[in-house]
Amino acid sequence: MNRKTRLIALLIIAVAAAGAAWVFAATRPAPPARNAVLEIRWHGNGIILQGAVRDAAAQQALVEGATARLGGEADQVVDWLDVAPAALPIADAASLASLVRLGQEGWHLQRHATEARLAVQSPGDERSAQARQLLQRAFGPDVTIRLILLP
Known part of the structure; x- marks a missing residue:
């Protein structure tokens, strides 16, 4: 093998290794923020559902809500x-799934034991008020719902 061929082979190996590292980093789950038990993030052209739910029916409702929000x-x-x-x-x-469908780019829900925080673009608008109602129904009257301004 001549020097030029070896250089090309090394370049191909380096590009493949960088691509594999990028794929690994992009598919790893992000750590839950400040011990959130359930997190939902609306970003780019996707939705991330992370944390734990009690049953497969709740998991399926959230996945279906997210899929519907993203047009299938x-x-x-x-x-x-x-x-x-x-x-x-x-x-x-079903109310939580409706929230997932209602959500917008950049929204970020964090559910903790006694409160849920939803970061939105405009906490005082109609969509955010609807989100607050859906969250209260989803988590029940004992959970404090807070709408906060996106950072």
Whole structure:
């Protein structure tokens, strides 16, 4: 093998290694923010569902809501939801799925034990008010719902 061929082979190997590292980093789940038990992020052309739910029916409702929000593009839904009987309860999974469909680019929901925070573009607009109602139905009256301005 001459020097030029070896250089091309090394370049191909380097590009392949960089591509593999990028794919690995892009597919790893992000760590939950500040111990959030359930997180939903609307970003780019996708939705990320992360955390835990009590049953497969709740998981399926969220995935279906996200898929509907994305016009049927199931491959744009990233589902890192674990089904765990010890997960915090969801009082109304259909309301949470409706929130997923309502959500906009940049929204970010974090559900903790006693509160849920939804970061939105405009906490005082009609869409955000509707989101607050859906969240309260989804998580029940004992969970404090907070709408915050996106950073």
